[in-house]
Amino acid sequence: MGAAGAALAQQDATEVETDTVVVSATALKVATPTIETPRAVSEVGRDELDRRAVDKYDETFRYRSGVVSQPYGSDNNADWMFLRGFSAEGSTYQDGLRLFRTGGYFWWMTEPYGLERVELLKGPSSILYGEAPPGGLVNAVSKRPTAEPQGEIELQVGNKGHRQIGIDTSGPVSGRDDMRYRVVGMVREGDGELDGTDMDRYYFAPSLAVDVSEDTTVTFLASVQKDDGVPTTGFFPAYGTVEGTPFGKIDPETNLGQPDYDNLDQRQLSLGYELEHRINDTWEFQQNFRYSNLDLELRSVYPNSYVTPPRSISRGVVDRDGGYDAFTLDNRFIARTYTENTENTLLLGAGYQRLDLDYDNADSFRTLGDGSSYFVNIDTVDMFDPDHRAFSGPETGDPTHHDVEKEQVGVYVQDKFRLNDKWIFLAGARYDSVDSRDVYRDETGRSREGYDDDQVSLTGGVMYLADNGLSPYVSYSESFTPLASTDASGESYEPLEGRQFEVGIKYAPPGFDGYVTVSAFDLEESNTLITSSAGAQRQIGERSSTGIEIEGMGYLTDNLKLTASYTYTDTRVDVSEEQQDEHAPLVPYNMASAWLDYDFAGALHGLSVGGGVRYVGSSANSPDAGETYKVPSYTLYDAVVRYDVNEHWGAQLNVNNLTDEEYVSGCDFYCYYGESRSVIGSLSYRF
Structure with missing residues (x-):
């Protein structure tokens, strides 16, 4: 049974997606049907990525529950998601290994064309992955070599200057039955949502699988990516977006940055491997390793959130130059044992992460060695009709140089016990040691910030598999996120700690090709920093999120497939000693979506149509942003x-946003316009 599950997990994503029973290794680090996992898990396969023409990573989960996609609008130099009310900034993984997003703007960008599928584990996940935010974890699975020859060339054209060509070819190495290859390449160009913005991307990902013996396989994975263009700066004040003015509203295409000055040049390189070795009939060893290098030059002018009457707004500049090297390693021993009435899967693991980040920061927003900060306005523009010709290069002073080192070592154990094919019991624990330092130099001299932390994370769950397809479950999980800053006495803050209780039901009716999951969760993050009456930050706050999620997928007929979801989330945050339990910004109470696919038969065989609707309810702005207001709901x-x-x-x-709805996706201190109508035509040749 274990061997069959592992084999199914390695199948092409299209095969998994055709049978709506999904197998995932993200939730438990052991390939397991998600319908038998006592945690909420979602997956989007290659077939759906192609069907919806997903060309930006944060579009992946638009039709899944628990995810706020693009809360900051469509950003051409970053991917944004919120998971169960928490930012996913530190939640991105690929092939089970962390993708670092740090230093404010050193964000690894994931290319959807290079993926077989994307898996989402909702809620805290530190038991298997170490340091992680409490909202969940997103794991991208790279395209891998296939045993059967296959290939595709695809051309795309669309509005907003969209042009793309991609090639994907795979199969056995000529003359060898123990080696398989895959080569994926893509070039894309397109305009951003704002006037004068654009981005070009070049992507190349070769891979090679080698059967060293009957019991050992090594898969080598590599990728090279380059992004070059003018980044979007989609920051707008509430005045002129959600608030009316005597001058009307700010046009969503208005660029309050500086298109002839702004520039992004980001280069990414990754090299790694996956090793699988069967020791005997009981034990298996797996090892994942990846080296990542990111090099960034970013220069971007952005507006302040405060308006100077009657219609002017001041601006600052972001200026980053540097890069990082990262090493990630995960080792796992898996033992599967069976008796007449039991099945036990034991996982023993050890992981290592190291990040070396070196960069210069010449931003308008400056932080001094004594912890104080200040902001330098570089100029002022008319926010309804900015004159970019009057701009002169800003003087930001000598840059602050940062030398960041971060290291994490963790060991973990997890046991999944199945009794009488009815009961599933899950328990696990992990110990992590995290060490981080940021040595920087500014006009006040040399300073050093950092933290050392040891943390134990726990998880547990129980699930019952009923004969009628109903599988109720209950689970508990924990997370931790270290804080790099220090308190007023110079001592490191305690890490943020997340705890989640979840109950749910997964339903896969006999004879029905599909499933429905319902989950309710209570998620709390403690040790949140809040501002005290004395002005210093104290670690006595809390961010909590409770909600209900419903998600389903299935074939209503042989030709008609439905994917639907509903999300209710109530996320609260403590801001200060005076402002407690405030509604968090960017997270609506209600979201719902539905997508239908229909494949014609008979004389129209080969023709298929699909359509979807996405509803996002109203949300609040930051409770400490001054005036309180609601962001209206929208339907796309x-x-x-x-x-x-x-x-x-x-x-x-x-066609996305078919009616070209103009809407604000959310507000915190700033407000953000959502993506306008997108039209993409594709022509593909498969061989």
Whole structure:
């Protein structure tokens, strides 16, 4: 049974997606059907990524529960998601290993074209992954070599200057039955949502699988990516977006940055491998390793959130130059034992992460060695009609140089026990040691910040598998996130600690090709920093999130497939000693979505159509941002038409935001316009 599960997990994502029973290794680090996992898990496979023409990573989970996609609008140089009311900034993984997003702007960017599928584990996940935010974890699974020859060339054109060509070819190495290869390449260019912005991307990802013996396989994975262009600066004041003015509203395409000055040049390189070795009939050893290098040059002018009457706004500048090297390693021993009435899966693991980040910071927002900070305005523009010709290069002073070192070592154990094919019991624990230092130099001299932390994380769960397909469960999980800053006495803060209780039901009716999951959760993060009456930050706050999530997928007929979700989330945060239990910004109470796919038969065989609706309810702005207001709800429609001429040729047309709805996706101190209508036509040749 264990071998069959592992084999199914390695199948092509299209095969997994055709059978709606999903197998995932993200939730337990052991390939397991998600319907038998006592945690809320979602997956988007390759077939759906193609169907919806996903070309930006934060579009992946638009039709899944628990995820706020693009809360800061469509940003061409960052991917943004909120998971169960918490930012996913530190939640991104690929092939089970962490992708570092740190230093404010040194964010690893994930290319959807290079993925087989994307898996989402909701709630705290430190038991298996160490340091992580409490909202959840997103794991991208890279395309891998296939045993059967296959290939595809795809061309795309669309509005907003969208142009893309991709090639994906795979199969056995010529003359060898123990080696398989895959080569994925893509070039894309397109305009951003704001006037004068654009981005080009170049992506290349070769991989090679080698059967060293009947019991040992090594898969080598590599990627090179380059992003170059003018970044979007989608920061707008509430005045002119959600608030009316005598001058009307700010046009969503207005660029309050400086398009002839702003620039992004980001280069990424990754090299790694996955080793699988069967020791005997009981034990298996797995090892994942990756080296990552990111190099960034970013220069971007942005507006302040405060308006100077009647219609002017001041601006600052972000200026980063540097890069990082990262090493990640995960080792796992897996033992599967069986008796007549039991099945036990024991996981023993050890992980290591190291980050070396070196960069210069010449921003308008400056922090001094004594902890104080100040902001330097570089100029002022008319926010309804900015004149970019009057701009002169800003003087930001000598840059602050940062030398960041971060290291994490963890060991963990997890046991999944199955009794009488009815009961599943899960328990696990992990110990982590984290050490981080930031040595920086500014005009006040040399300073050093950092932290050392040891942390124990626990998890547990129980699930019952009923004969009628109903599987109720209850689970508990923990997370921790270290804080790099220090308190007024110079002592390191305690890490943020997350705890979640979750109850749910997973339903896979016999004879029905589909499933429905319902989960309710109570999630709390303690040790949150709040501002005290004395002005210093104290670690006595809390951020909490409670909610209900419903998600389902299945074939209503042989030709009609439905994917639907509903999310209710109530996220609260302590801001200060006076402001407690305030509604958190950017997280709506209610969200709902539904997508239908229909494949025609008979004379129209090869033709398929699909359409979806996404509703996002109203949300609040930051409770400490001054005036309190609500961000209105919005409803968006998407559609697709595809025609497969024969087994080789196919054409597709995708339209997102079909009615070109103008909306604000959310507000905190700033407000952010959502993505406008997107039209993409595709032509593919499969060989």
